[in-house]
Amino acid sequence: MKIAILGAGNMGLSFSKSFLKYELIKPESLHLIIRNPSKKNKIAEEFPRSQISTFEEITELDADLIIIAVKPQDFHWVAQNIRFSVKENQMILSIMAGINIEKIQKSLNHPLVVRAMPNSPTLLGMGITGYTAADGISFSQLINIERLLNSTGRSVYLENEELLDGVTALSGSGPAYFYYIIDAMIKAGMEMGIEENLSKLFVKQTMLGAYHLINNSEKNLEELIQDVASKGGTTEAALKTFEENSLKEILKEGILNAEKRAKELNS
Template sequence: MKIAIVGCGNMGMAFAKSFLQYDLVKKENLLLIEKSTERSQALKAEKAGVVVDTIGPRVAEYDLVILSVKPQDFGSVCDALAAVIKPNQVVLSIMAGIPMSQIQQRLNHPLVIRAMPNTPAMLGMGITGFTAAKEVDLTNLRRVENLINATGRSIFLEDEAMLDAVTALSGSGPAYFYYVVKAMVEAGRQMGFDEGVATLLVKQTMLGSFHLINNADKSLDDLIKAVASKGGTTEAALRQFEAGSLADTLVAGIRAAQVRAQELSNG
């Protein structure tokens, strides 16, 4: 398989490196298109693939074209790609807020798949929601799904509108996690720990708790109850969280992210 990636920032390169790691593509069959001179030179030094700075006729030689550019660059990128794209090529977009219909129209090309990954994909531990235009056949869909799974896990969505919810929940989700970690580290500092010790305590707590969620045959409520003894310290903290409507605030924030994603998708 031959793959071209347009835009080689963090997410584009997360995909590229995962494909190479799992031997899903050979370096000589991986085209990296990066307009930044500095970034392009760095990619050439890394020898991660064939590096060019513009979309040209050679893109037509590739089976899959991945669009990993900022939404504001969508128009110019699609105009350049439309001039060279071939009917049998599949386009995978990981651009935020650009619906498939808009990509299809701008490219005059039906074979479009849209995905929303998150930043843990850079470690091969991401989760990606994806959907596909009806013109994409099952063979191509499975092929792209296999590629996406190299960056972690994936979930297929029949309804493209649900990608806005994916954006809000898992796409933006790492930032919410970091926000909570930051607050816990600050609490540790206020209680007398230096930042390094507070960070270690919180990071290891988060890591261990993740594994308990993943491996314990218990609900989240049961896991909370297992820590929160009646009249104890954890219960005191949880009461304070409830008094401040922390859970409701988190839900409201995530729903606000969904609304914003919908606004971007609707132009």
């Protein structure tokens, strides 16, 4: 399979590295297309056997799969400024937030579109990607796409494309929510007199342990909370403060606003 990636930013490059790591494509079969020519040499050092081009240089694109990895705000520019036409047998995989299949089809005048939403842990091969496909995509084509997505972590097929905006808000943006909470915990540790690196160690290892407990326990989240929160104890004091300040509702509202923004990106 020959793959071209429009937009070699963090996500486009992490996908490329995963495909090459698991030998799903050969380096010579990878074509990275960038908007900023100043980045060309640096990317060429990372991918010495792959083709690196700018958008202006491409008048014809030899690829079985074209991955659109630009920011959603830049998609209109890309659709207006690419100098090549998408061929009948080429497939498009979009990993842009918010831009729906119909808009991509109309903008590029091409029906074979798969839309996916990965998240940043794909950089380590530990991401999760929700994806869906336009009518006309064959089962075998979808299996090939899934193999590529699974090289970056896990993938989940969604029948209903509208759910992808929710996936964007939940898992696409999700890592930032955890970083935000972790940052608050580290700063609380420092305020209590714990040195920054030690505070980071306690918080990160606590997060890692909690993750493994969730995965390996038959108890639900409420039961796991109660296991830690003894009556009249320290955990209960913290949880009471969270409840009094509606922390859970604030988090839910933020995630719902992220979904709203994903939908706005398509307008």
